[in-house]
Amino acid sequence: MLCSFVIPVFNEAESLNELYRQVVQNALLSKWCNEPIKYEIIFVNDGSSDDSVEIIHKLHDNDDNVHLISFRKNFGKSAALQAGFRNVSGGIVITMDSDLQDDPAEIPNMISKLEEGYDLVSGWKFNRQDPAEKKLPSKLFNAVTSYMSGIKLHDFDCCFKAYRREVIDAIDVYGELHRYLPVLAYRQGFSNITEIKVNHKKRQFGHSKYGFRRYFHGLFDAITTNFLLKYCDSPMYFFGKWGMIFGALGLLICVWMSVLHFMGQAIGSRPALFLGVLFILVGFQLFSTGIIGEMMIDSHARESYNENRVKEKF
Known part of the structure; x- marks a missing residue:
C-alpha cells in the first residue's frame, strides 16, 4: 500500500529536514494488512519567502519519493491541500502541518485506525501546546461546528488527518474550508469518521502564521459549510x-x-x-x-x- 503525505509549507525552512526524517521513519514502521507501507511526500509550498523550496529540492535529490508543488504566492492552506489532493498516488492520504507540532510518531496509529474500516481519522490535540488565546476560541469553534454538523469530533481544525483515497477524490477544498474536511466528507456520504488523540508538541521554530482574522473566517465558513451540508442538493x-x-x-x-x-x-x-x-x-x-x-x-x-x-x- 502506498501512503501519500500532503504537507503545506509556508516559511518553515528550519523544520523541514527533521520533519522529513521523522515522517519517513514512522512511515516505514507502519503496515497495512501486515504489509510494509510505501510512501510519497508531497510538499506544497504556499508562497514561502525563506529557503523552504531549496531545502525541498535537496530532499528530492536524495529521495525521489519527495515531490514539490510550489505556488507563485501565498494562497492559503485550503488551496495547498487541494493541490496536494489532486496529485497524490496513494490509497491512503495523510495531511499534517510542517511546523513539527504534529508528531509523526502518530502515523502508525492513524493508519491502523483506517485499517479498522474508517474512511477518515482526525487527530485530536488532546493536550494542545498553544497559548490560551488560541485554545479558547478553538474550543468554541469546535463545539459550534460539532453541534451544527452533527459530527461528534473534538478538533475539526487539526490538520493531522488520515483519509482513504476515495474521500479526498470526492471533495473540493477552497476558501478556508480546510477546517471542515470531515464535514465535507460526511456530506459526500463518508460517515465512518472517527478521531484519535495525538501528541501535540510545542513549536520549536518560528511563529504561527495565522492571525486573529482566522476566527472571523471560521465563523463565516461554519455558516457556509452548514448550508452546504443541509441544502446544497436541494436549495x-x-x-x-x-x-x-x-x-x-x-x-x-x-x-x-x-x-x-x-x-x-x-x-x-x-x-x-x-x-x-x-x-x-x-x-x-x-x-x-x-x-x-x-x-x-x-x-x-x-x-x-x-x-x-x-x-x-x-
Whole structure:
C-alpha cells in the first residue's frame, strides 16, 4: 500500500529536514494488512519567502519519493491541500502541518485506525501546546461546528488527518474550508469518521502564521459549510421555505389593509401597506432563487456524473 503525505509549507525552512526524517521513519514502521507501507511526500509550498523550496529540492535529490508543488504566492492552506489532493498516488492520504507540532510518531496509529474500516481519522490535540488565546476560541469553534454538523469530533481544525483515497477524490477544498474536511466528507456520504488523540508538541521554530482574522473566517465558513451540508442538493428547501413565509406574511398584511380600505379607512400612507408589499416581493425573490438553484443543480447533474459518489458497482 502506498501512503501519500500532503504537507503545506509556508516559511518553515528550519523544520523541514527533521520533519522529513521523522515522517519517513514512522512511515516505514507502519503496515497495512501486515504489509510494509510505501510512501510519497508531497510538499506544497504556499508562497514561502525563506529557503523552504531549496531545502525541498535537496530532499528530492536524495529521495525521489519527495515531490514539490510550489505556488507563485501565498494562497492559503485550503488551496495547498487541494493541490496536494489532486496529485497524490496513494490509497491512503495523510495531511499534517510542517511546523513539527504534529508528531509523526502518530502515523502508525492513524493508519491502523483506517485499517479498522474508517474512511477518515482526525487527530485530536488532546493536550494542545498553544497559548490560551488560541485554545479558547478553538474550543468554541469546535463545539459550534460539532453541534451544527452533527459530527461528534473534538478538533475539526487539526490538520493531522488520515483519509482513504476515495474521500479526498470526492471533495473540493477552497476558501478556508480546510477546517471542515470531515464535514465535507460526511456530506459526500463518508460517515465512518472517527478521531484519535495525538501528541501535540510545542513549536520549536518560528511563529504561527495565522492571525486573529482566522476566527472571523471560521465563523463565516461554519455558516457556509452548514448550508452546504443541509441544502446544497436541494436549495428550494431553504429558499422556498423562507419565500413562502415572507410571502404569506405579506399577503396577510395586504389582506388586512384591503379590509380596512373597504371599511373606509385611508391606507395609502400607512407603513403596514409598504411592509406587506415588501414581504411579498422578498418572498417572490427567495422563491425564485430556490427555483433557479434547483434548475442549476439539475443541469449540473445531467452534465456530470460523479463516480466518487458510488460505493459499489458490479
